[in-house]
Amino acid sequence: MTDPKMNDAPVGTLLGKAAVLDGLPEHPAVKALLAWNAEALLDAKFDRKELTLTVAHDQICAAARAVQAAGYNFFEDMTAVDWFPSEPRFQLSYHILSHGYKERIRLRVMLEAADPAVESITSVWPSANFYEREVFDLFGIRFEGHPNLRRIMMPEEWEGHPLRKDYPVEGYR
Amino acid sequence: MSDIVGTPILEVPVAEGAKDQHMILNMGPQHPSTHGVLRLVLEIDGEIVVRLYPEIGYLHTGVEKTCEAKFYQQVVPLTDRLDYLSPMANNLCYCLAVERLLGLEIPPKAQWMRVLLSELTRLNSHLVWLGTHAMDIGALTVFLYTFREREDILRIFEHVAGQRMMTSYFRIGGLSMEPPLDFFDRVQAFIKTFPEKIDEYSNLLTGNPIFVNRLKGVGHLTAAEAIALGVTGPPLRASGVDVDLRRDTPYSGYENFQFDVPVSNEGDCWARYVVRLEEMRQSVRIIQQALDGMPEGPIKADAPKVVLPDREKMKTQMEALIHHFKIVTEGFTVPAGEVYQGIESPRGQMGYYVVSDGSAKPWRVHMRNPSFATLQAVETMCKGRMLADVVAVVGSIDIVLGEIDR
Numbered sequence: 326m327t328d329p330k331m332n333d334a335p336v337g338t339l340l341g342k343a344a345v346l347d348g349l350p351e352h353p354a355v356k357a358l359l360a361w362n363a364e365a366l367l368d369a370k371f372d373r374k375e376l377t378l379t380v381a382h383d384q385i386c387a388a389a390r391a392v393q394a395a396g397y398n399f400f401e402d403m404t405a406v407d408w409f410p411s412e413p414r415f416q417l418s419y420h421i422l423s424h425g426y427k428e429r430i431r432l433r434v435m436l437e438a439a440d441p442a443v444e445s446i447t448s449v450w451p452s453a454n455f456y457e458r459e460v461f462d463l464f465g466i467r468f469e470g471h472p473n474l475r476r477i478m479m480p481e482e483w484e485g486h487p488l489r490k491d492y493p494v495e496g497y498r
Numbered sequence: 499m500s501d502i503v504g505t506p507i508l509e510v511p512v513a514e515g516a517k518d519q520h521m522i523l524n525m526g527p528q529h530p531s532t533h534g535v536l537r538l539v540l541e542i543d544g545e546i547v548v549r550l551y552p553e554i555g556y557l558h559t560g561v562e563k564t565c566e567a568k569f570y571q572q573v574v575p576l577t578d579r580l581d582y583l584s585p586m587a588n589n590l591c592y593c594l595a596v597e598r599l600l601g602l603e604i605p606p607k608a609q610w611m612r613v614l615l616s617e618l619t620r621l622n623s624h625l626v627w628l629g630t631h632a633m634d635i636g637a638l639t640v641f642l643y644t645f646r647e648r649e650d651i652l653r654i655f656e657h658v659a660g661q662r663m664m665t666s667y668f669r670i671g672g673l674s675m676e677p678p679l680d681f682f683d684r685v686q687a688f689i690k691t692f693p694e695k696i697d698e699y700s701n702l703l704t705g706n707p708i709f710v711n712r713l714k715g716v717g718h719l720t721a722a723e724a725i726a727l728g729v730t731g732p733p734l735r736a737s738g739v740d741v742d743l744r745r746d747t748p749y750s751g752y753e754n755f756q757f758d759v760p761v762s763n764e765g766d767c768w769a770r771y772v773v774r775l776e777e778m779r780q781s782v783r784i785i786q787q788a789l790d791g792m793p794e795g796p797i798k799a800d801a802p803k804v805v806l807p808d809r810e811k812m813k814t815q816m817e818a819l820i821h822h823f824k825i826v827t828e829g830f831t832v833p834a835g836e837v838y839q840g841i842e843s844p845r846g847q848m849g850y851y852v853v854s855d856g857s858a859k860p861w862r863v864h865m866r867n868p869s870f871a872t873l874q875a876v877e878t879m880c881k882g883r884m885l886a887d888v889v890a891v892v893g894s895i896d897i898v899l900g901e902i903d904r
Contacts, residue, residue, distance in 0.1 A: 338819025373598055373837055399741075402866035406853050418851065420838050421865070424725075424739070426512055427746040431838065455874055462551065463562075478558040478903065487563055494567040 337371050345369035345376070353423075354378065354430045357395030358388060368433075379433040386431060386444040386470075389419070393449055397421040397430060400450035403457065405464045409490035414438035415466060419446070436466065445471040463488035519543055523885075527556050529891040530632045533900030538876070538888065544887045550877040557903035565863035569829030570596055571670055573863060578664040579849075580865060581901040583626050586612075586619040587843035588901075589668035592863075594749055595839035595850040596670045599832050602801055608672040609751035614685065614788040615658070615667065616640040616750075617781040622651045622691070622779050623896075631771070631893035632703060635712045640702050647695050650688050657681060664826035671805035672796030672798035685757040686789055689782050696778055704770070713767040717879040717891035720765055727878060731846025732777060733895050736762045736769035750841075754791070755784050767894035774896075804830045829858030845869055845896055867901035 339348045340408045349355055349371060358378060365388065368379035380444055389400075402420040404419040413435040417479040420427040434443060445468035446453045457468040465486035476483065485492055526537040536557035541549040555583045561580065563617040567571045577588035590612055631646035652662040657679050659667035667674050703709050719729065724737040734741060742759040744752045760776035762769035765816060798805045806825055807818035824830075840849040846868030853862040872895045 372835055373601075375836075375838060377836075400728060401847060402838070402849050402851065404851060404862075404863070404864040406836075406862045418836070418838075420849065420851070422840070422847075424741050424746075429838070429840070431836075448730070451726050452871055452874060455870060476555075478555040480555075487560055492563075494563055 337374070338370075340370050340372070342366065342369045345371055349376070351377065353395045353426065354392050354397060357391045361387065361391035375429075375431060377431040377433050379435065382434045382436055382443055385417075385419070385432065385434050386446050387447060388448045389421075389446045392421055392430065392432065396425045397423045399424055400446075400452050401429060403446075403453055403460065405460045405466060405488070407464060407488065407490045409438075412438060415441050415464065417460070417466070425465060440467075441465070442467040442469055444469050445474075447471055462486070465489065506611070509589070512569050515899050520548060525659070525888065527553075532892060532899075533630065533897060536873075536897070536899055536902075538892075539574050540885070540888070541706065542885060544757070547880045547883055547885060547888060550880050552876055554873070554899070554902050557899050559904065560706045561904045562863055565860055567859065570832060570860060571829065573860065574669060575664065575666045577865075578666055579900065580867065580904060581623075581843065581845065581848075581869075581898050582663060584619045584623040585663060585665050585896055586615050586668065587623075587841065587848060588749065588865075589666060590616055591839055591841045591848050592852075593668045593670050593845070593852045595837050595852045596832065597799075597854060598837045598839060599835055599854050600670075600801070600804060602671055602799045603805065604672060604750070604799055605680060605796045606751065607795045608797045608799075610754075610788050610792050611673055611797065612668060612750050613752060613755065614785055614792075615655075617788070618651055618654065618685070620781045620844045621778055622648055622655075624774050624781075625651070627774065627844075627893075627896040628699060630772045631896070632709065634889050634893040635709055637703060637706060637709055640699055640778075642803050643695070643702070647692065654681070654684055657684060669805070670796075671794075671801055676797055682789055684791065685785065689785050689789075692782055693779060696775060696782075700775060710768070712887075713894070714770060715766050715768075715812055716883065716887050717767045717894055719875060719879055720767050723873065723878055724765075727875040728847070729895075730871065730873050731842070731844070732773045733770050733872060733875070734846065735760065736773045737765040738763040741842055743847055747840065749839070755787050757781075757784050770894045770896075778840050780854065781885065831856060831858050832860075840866070843868060845898065845901075846872060865901070865904060867904070869895075869897040870897075870902045873902060 339345045351498040365384040370377045399422040401422045404418055406416040408414055415436040417434040419432040420429055445457055457471055460466050461474055462476040462478050463486055520541050520676045523540045523542055526532040527535040535732050537553040539551040540547055561576055577592045578585040581590050592718050625644040625648040629641035632640040655665050659665040719737050721738045724734050740761045745759055759781045760773045762773050802821045807822050811818040812822045832854040834854050836853045838849055838851045840847055849866035851864040852860055855861040880888050
């Protein structure tokens with residue numbers, strides 16, 4: 326029995342870079358990233374009225390600068406998703422809000438499980454400071470160029486990174 | 499894996515050349531004006547703040563990890579406990595995110611009830627802020643007045659949800675139950691007298707020279723600094739940035755309501771006080787509109803596989819009983835995808851980022867809490883000012899440690 330009000334693929338979903346470039350050629354963030362470095366834009370998707378742009382993992386800082394210049398001025402949130410055991414294991418999601426366009430985009434970076442590290446975007450938005458510390462603390466992803474990369478939630482001598490999927494929810498590690 | 503880098507906080511050296519003048523002072527984690535268990539490590543030169551580090555994590559409970567082990571509907575009561583002064587805002591944000599993942603349509607009455615209760619929550623939260631902020635500054639009386647009104651709001655919450663603080667009244671797909679018969683009359687009676695009460699607080703504080711001198715020109719933050727440091731909500735609007743998600747990216751039917759967004763260009767603690775006081779008046783306006791135009795109809799979405807059936811139906815109809823049993827024992831599956839839902843909570847922009855892998859438990863739930871980001875701006879606001887101003891600044895940004903540490 327299928328519920329008519331629950332549909333798996335909502336109308337207006339664009340999956341893949343080609344589909345997004347085709348469907349949203351005038352979107353300011355898409356235009357800005359294409360003008361900056363079309364090669365570094367690896368994937369894109371427009372799903373549930375949210376635009377997700379995947380950029381190369383060594384290009385996040387420059388990509389953040391490009392969308393900032395395009396009017397996406399407010400860094401709202403950043404976090405990681407652990408897709409263990411699949412590879413690439415870690416997904417970093419940056420949510421950037423535009424006060425002018427009144428909408429937000431999601432920049433996405435995929436990282437391999439071995440020694441996950443990415444450039445810090447604190448030089449673009451200083452507000453990313455705590456968020457990157459949190460991801461470092463709970464996922465063990467290093468942010469290069471971060472001014473003060475220490476654990477933020479867990480005690481400093483803690484071992485392991487609790488939000489990783491191979492870390493148990495309860496009981497001993 | 500031991501990959502801790504950086505310096506532990508107490509080993510941060512005092513600036514070179516100032517060793518005999520500067521000292522490190524710990525404020526908190528057990529300090530009454532830090533509103534919970536916040537620890538501020540201050541480097542001070544006499545009474546002037548040179549550097550300031552917020553140390554957090556004392557209240558870390560791993561809510562995000564716990565969410566991954568629960569069914570979608572079991573996460574709702576966890577969200578109450580983050581920002582315990584505005585539980586309804588957390589419920590709303592989480593429910594909206596999951597509803598968008600599911601593609602559920604929420605009936606108008608439920609949406610309007612959500613708006614009404616969200617605004618009551620805003621009043622509740624602002625009342626606690628006003629009382630404690632004034633108390634930190636030394637105006638003890640206001641606390642008694644604001645808690646008098648807050649008690650009325652908590653009684654309304656108890657009446658509608660059965661709980662005073664941890665309401666869990668919003669559920670995925672609507673509300674947990676119909677509002678009781680005299681609910682609307684009680685809300686109407688409350689907001690009829692409430693604007694006078696705001697005048698009363700204003701009379702106690704706005705002309706109070708001590709209160710004014712402690713706040714005016716203190717904790718200054720420019721618009722550019724506020725945006726760079728991730729400040730949202732009333733502190734952002736007090737710095738002259740006209741952003742309110744209720745108006746800019748409407749959710750839950752906010753587009754049907756008329757209200758003004760108070761903005762001030764001063765950027766100091768006083769401006770935050772003025773903005774919040776005006777916000778309370780606007781909330782009363784929204785509540786009045788919600789009462790006047792409350793639509794009739796169901797309070798739950800028409801989705802039997804997601805929303806629990808009514809008790810009567812569950813006891814009399816076989817199909818409803820099956821759905822009830824399946825939802826409670828197995829949960830409901832949510833199509834794979836990711837959603838970031840942002841709302842304007844009393845403290846600023848709250849966001850829930852929910853990632854689904856297609857199962858009945860969320861793969862990842864992340865909360866963007868306004869206090870967490872706002873805390874980063876404390877150093878900018880306090881640098882070069884007196885130690886006593888730290889108390890005024892921390893009070894004026896209205897943080898709740900429960901949502902910072904999560």
